[in-house]
Amino acid sequence: MTNTSQQIGLSFWAKTDLATRAEARRLLSAVVEEGADDFVGLFYNAFLADDEASTFLSHSVVHERLGKSLRGWLIELLCADPDAGFEAFDERQKQIGEIHARIKIPIHLVMAGSSLLKSEVSARLLEKDADRNTVIVALMLMSELVDYAIRQMSQAYVVGTTRRAQVDEAYRLVSLGQDVSLERESQRAALMEWGQSVLFGLFGNAGSAPPEPISQSAFGLWLRHRAGMMFQGASSLEGIEDAVQQVDRVLLPKIDEARAEGGDRLQDVLRRLQASIEEIKYLLNDLFQSVAGMENARDPMTKALNRRFLPSILSREVALANSSGSSLTLLMIDVDHFKQINDKWGHLAGDTVLRQIAEVIMDNVRPCDFVFRYGGEEFLVALVETPEGAGVDIAERVRRQFMEHKLQLPDGDAITATVSIGVAGHRGHPDYAYLIDLADKALYRAKTLGRNRVEIDSAVAAE
Amino acid sequence: MTNTSQQIGLSFWAKTDLATRAEARRLLSAVVEEGADDFVGLFYNAFLADDEASTFLSHSVVHERLGKSLRGWLIELLCADPDAGFEAFDERQKQIGEIHARIKIPIHLVMAGSSLLKSEVSARLLEKDADRNTVIVALMLMSELVDYAIRQMSQAYVVGTTRRAQVDEAYRLVSLGQDVSLERESQRAALMEWGQSVLFGLFGNAGSAPPEPISQSAFGLWLRHRAGMMFQGASSLEGIEDAVQQVDRVLLPKIDEARAEGGDRLQDVLRRLQASIEEIKYLLNDLFQSVAGMENARDPMTKALNRRFLPSILSREVALANSSGSSLTLLMIDVDHFKQINDKWGHLAGDTVLRQIAEVIMDNVRPCDFVFRYGGEEFLVALVETPEGAGVDIAERVRRQFMEHKLQLPDGDAITATVSIGVAGHRGHPDYAYLIDLADKALYRAKTLGRNRVEIDSAVAAE
Numbered sequence: 001m002t003n004t005s006q007q008i009g010l011s012f013w014a015k016t017d018l019a020t021r022a023e024a025r026r027l028l029s030a031v032v033e034e035g036a037d038d039f040v041g042l043f044y045n046a047f048l049a050d051d052e053a054s055t056f057l058s059h060s061v062v063h064e065r066l067g068k069s070l071r072g073w074l075i076e077l078l079c080a081d082p083d084a085g086f087e088a089f090d091e092r093q094k095q096i097g098e099i100h101a102r103i104k105i106p107i108h109l110v111m112a113g114s115s116l117l118k119s120e121v122s123a124r125l126l127e128k129d130a131d132r133n134t135v136i137v138a139l140m141l142m143s144e145l146v147d148y149a150i151r152q153m154s155q156a157y158v159v160g161t162t163r164r165a166q167v168d169e170a171y172r173l174v175s176l177g178q179d180v181s182l183e184r185e186s187q188r189a190a191l192m193e194w195g196q197s198v199l200f201g202l203f204g205n206a207g208s209a210p211p212e213p214i215s216q217s218a219f220g221l222w223l224r225h226r227a228g229m230m231f232q233g234a235s236s237l238e239g240i241e242d243a244v245q246q247v248d249r250v251l252l253p254k255i256d257e258a259r260a261e262g263g264d265r266l267q268d269v270l271r272r273l274q275a276s277i278e279e280i281k282y283l284l285n286d287l288f289q290s291v292a293g294m295e296n297a298r299d300p301m302t303k304a305l306n307r308r309f310l311p312s313i314l315s316r317e318v319a320l321a322n323s324s325g326s327s328l329t330l331l332m333i334d335v336d337h338f339k340q341i342n343d344k345w346g347h348l349a350g351d352t353v354l355r356q357i358a359e360v361i362m363d364n365v366r367p368c369d370f371v372f373r374y375g376g377e378e379f380l381v382a383l384v385e386t387p388e389g390a391g392v393d394i395a396e397r398v399r400r401q402f403m404e405h406k407l408q409l410p411d412g413d414a415i416t417a418t419v420s421i422g423v424a425g426h427r428g429h430p431d432y433a434y435l436i437d438l439a440d441k442a443l444y445r446a447k448t449l450g451r452n453r454v455e456i457d458s459a460v461a462a463e
Numbered sequence: 464m465t466n467t468s469q470q471i472g473l474s475f476w477a478k479t480d481l482a483t484r485a486e487a488r489r490l491l492s493a494v495v496e497e498g499a500d501d502f503v504g505l506f507y508n509a510f511l512a513d514d515e516a517s518t519f520l521s522h523s524v525v526h527e528r529l530g531k532s533l534r535g536w537l538i539e540l541l542c543a544d545p546d547a548g549f550e551a552f553d554e555r556q557k558q559i560g561e562i563h564a565r566i567k568i569p570i571h572l573v574m575a576g577s578s579l580l581k582s583e584v585s586a587r588l589l590e591k592d593a594d595r596n597t598v599i600v601a602l603m604l605m606s607e608l609v610d611y612a613i614r615q616m617s618q619a620y621v622v623g624t625t626r627r628a629q630v631d632e633a634y635r636l637v638s639l640g641q642d643v644s645l646e647r648e649s650q651r652a653a654l655m656e657w658g659q660s661v662l663f664g665l666f667g668n669a670g671s672a673p674p675e676p677i678s679q680s681a682f683g684l685w686l687r688h689r690a691g692m693m694f695q696g697a698s699s700l701e702g703i704e705d706a707v708q709q710v711d712r713v714l715l716p717k718i719d720e721a722r723a724e725g726g727d728r729l730q731d732v733l734r735r736l737q738a739s740i741e742e743i744k745y746l747l748n749d750l751f752q753s754v755a756g757m758e759n760a761r762d763p764m765t766k767a768l769n770r771r772f773l774p775s776i777l778s779r780e781v782a783l784a785n786s787s788g789s790s791l792t793l794l795m796i797d798v799d800h801f802k803q804i805n806d807k808w809g810h811l812a813g814d815t816v817l818r819q820i821a822e823v824i825m826d827n828v829r830p831c832d833f834v835f836r837y838g839g840e841e842f843l844v845a846l847v848e849t850p851e852g853a854g855v856d857i858a859e860r861v862r863r864q865f866m867e868h869k870l871q872l873p874d875g876d877a878i879t880a881t882v883s884i885g886v887a888g889h890r891g892h893p894d895y896a897y898l899i900d901l902a903d904k905a906l907y908r909a910k911t912l913g914r915n916r917v918e919i920d921s922a923v924a925a926e
Contacts, residue, residue: 116472119475433565
């Protein structure tokens with residue numbers, strides 16, 4: 001039986017004798033039952049302190065339900081027998097964590113609430129006129145039980161939140177994967193349609209209905225219910241939203257006034273409306289263009305992998321190497337004096353150099369290796385199942401080939417460029433950032449030692 | 464100053480007088496400095512109890528670094544002055560949370576470690592021959608500080624883990640979005656190439672090298688380093704991995720033996736090898752086919768949205784409705800006696816009915832609304848910015864149109880089918896599952912009240 005409470009992390013409790021346990025449980029139950037409503041209030045206040053969470057707390061159903069379920073949770077957790085097994089209880093905590101993930105109650109808020117709760121229950125326990133040792137054991141039991149419950153909840157919350165993030169992203173990409181050009185044209189048309197309806201309205205009777213706000217048009221609805229998800233966080237999206245607000249709040253009311261006056265005043269407002277529509281059209285185009293590049297797996301110029309996917313790939317490869325005991329080597333490759341090439345021959349020459357270095361690299365690695373565009377003139381190569389020594393050989397081959405190879409520039413000139421390469425073999429460290437750092441330092445050494453050379457990471461050099 | 468400690472949740476501490484604070488801090492510092500190594504060991508043990516985390520803990524760099532940084536963290540956290548401001552400290556906890564997200568140390572493990580730590584530090588404090596009140600205040604301070612740090616860490620951990628899940632999913636989809644047929648053919652070719660090289664090897668000298676394991680071939684490398692990410696969790700992927708292991712561990716060693724014997728024995732082993740290659744080829748085809756459907760936003764037959772995206776869309780719409788105060792109404796639509804239609808006219812007739820109901824629904828809603836295929840013969844419609852009353856009108860229109868409409872079956876027959884519809888308007892509850900449940904109950908009522916009718920959710924009916 002003691003095993004159960006120890007397994008779930010009640011380590012203080014597990015070391016307490018049975019007589020004190022019984023006393024402590026009685027004391028804790030009394031305090032919890034007495035103060036349950038106050039404790040629920042504390043938890044609630046922690047939620048209210050958060051802007052996001054407080055918006056839905058105002059809902060009466062939530063208030064009532066949350067209050068009830070918090071109370072039930074508290075009593076079930078703190079008045080139950082911790083030595084009687086926890087399976088059903090475990091299940092409950094996980095369900096709560098899943099619900100929190102679904103309705104987006106952040107885990108740190110739940111933790112803040114539980115911290116307040118622990119402090120308050122502790123204070124009440126200490127006020128009790130009971131044996132000092134019993135009070136301490138009751139306090140520790142309470143604290144260990146709350147921590148245990150929050151731990152179970154957090155685990156389920158993280159699983160649920162992660163799954164959600166994946167599906168959200170999948171939906172976003174799948175939406176974008178539909179016919180994007182068609183979508184862009186449809187929305188442009190919807191925008192023009194709204195503009196037209198405003199203008200036609202102006203030629204109607206003076207007493208006719210005021211123009212429909214753009215935010216209520218098909219375009220406005222699309223903006224709120226589709227674009228927000230598809231173009232999450234894009235700056236042109238914010239621009240469009242601002243322009244739409246500006247039209248509805250400032251221009252449309254002016255049109256109505258100017259219409260009565262007519263003449264120059266109306267002309268002026270209409271010119272401003274036209275400018276706003278043009279601006280939205282421009283931003284809309286921008287918005288659709290911005291995703292075209294973002295969603296590419298590869299850099300369009302060099303065909304190397306997008307750096308954005310580096311964490312996904314490297315953390316998987318490092319974990320794979322650790323679990324299967326296979327090797328993994330990184331090459332960090334940088335074009336020497338790239339700035340001078342750019343300055344002297346122009347950026348078209350620079351692009352040529354970059355394209356060719358990417359080609360040389362890809363010709364020297366297998367399809368299962370990963371070549372990333374890491375920075376402007378930097379490439380990162382992950383050689384899977386390749387020991388450091390073999391990695392050095394490949395790096396040397398790349399360096400030599402590039403040096404021996406005259407680069408044809410667009411204007412007919414031919415130049416030679418060189419590369420410096422840092423090599424780092426994975427030796428078990430679970431953080432891929434650590435391995436990148438080693439390769440980076442090795443590259444730095446190659447640079448300071450005169451460029452056009454291959455250096456191994458210093459961790460190995462020091463061995 | 465007291466404000467700072469209260470803001471970060473040291474609520475017990477904030478209620479303590481200054482003289483006791485000073486005493487308690489001295490006591491806590493002494494205990495922490497004395498026992499720091501033991502406490503670090505406890506934390507470490509909590510990590511070791513987890514299979515995944517323990518695999519990389521064996522690494523010596525980690526062991527040494529983690530030990531050092533845990534010690535530093537403990538002392539910085541528990542020996543610092545909690546009334547002196549927490550900005551730099553906050554930053555540190557966030558960084559730790561980000562690192563945990565990157566190297567995938569689950570937050571519940573960190574919480575388990577911190578719980579053990581709190582119990583042990585408490586036990587040591589209680590052993591001290593100090594004033595009882597001082598001991599209690601020191602214990603509470605320690606507990607509140609640890610909770611605070613874990614809370615900061617968790618917040619950063621969840622943000623980091625969520626971002627990672629998004630990028631992982633994006634990479635997976637973007638990889639799949641490349642030319643999948645080309646990829647499939649390349650890998651089929653790589654598999655065949657390996658098989659061929661084994662056979663050619665058999666005609667070489669008896670003393671020549673044994674055949675290359677399939678797991679080491681280009682196909683094997685692709686399987687480990689590409690397919691794992693692209694086809695995460697697909698059952699045919701496991702099948703292929705099993706078959707590959709079987710070939711390398713069982714068949715290849717037999718080939719080498721049989722080669723010396725020759726004759727029937729060799730024939731037999733080669734027949735088995737051929738069968739294995741065929742099996743892998745079959746599973747590979749299956750693997751590529753399985754993703755074709757999964758990644759669709761829409762059900763191919765009815766063109767309604769894939770149910771998989773329901774959480775992404777509805778939680779966003781519910782949040783939008785709550786923050787902007789706009790309305791949202793769900794319709795749950797079910798074809799009456801669908802099973803009988805299927806039984807009597809065959810499943811092609813059933814499909815026709817489903818396609819037509821989807822068409823009728825989509826003709827009656829705007830492009831900004833969402834129509835999901837919810838179950839076999841069930842559709843869920845989310846009408847954005849639509850009050851419940853307007854939702855009922857739309858539901859009635861759909862019901863009537865469908866009833867008045869003769870359905871042409873593939874074999875020339877014409878039948879009439881009806882639908883039952885449950886309507887539920889959003890009234891602020893943050894959990895979209897609650898709203899679906901209301902619509903579901905309304906549908907159930909429509910069914911029990913005789914079908915071919917529209918019912919509103921009972922929450923409103925009761926008002």
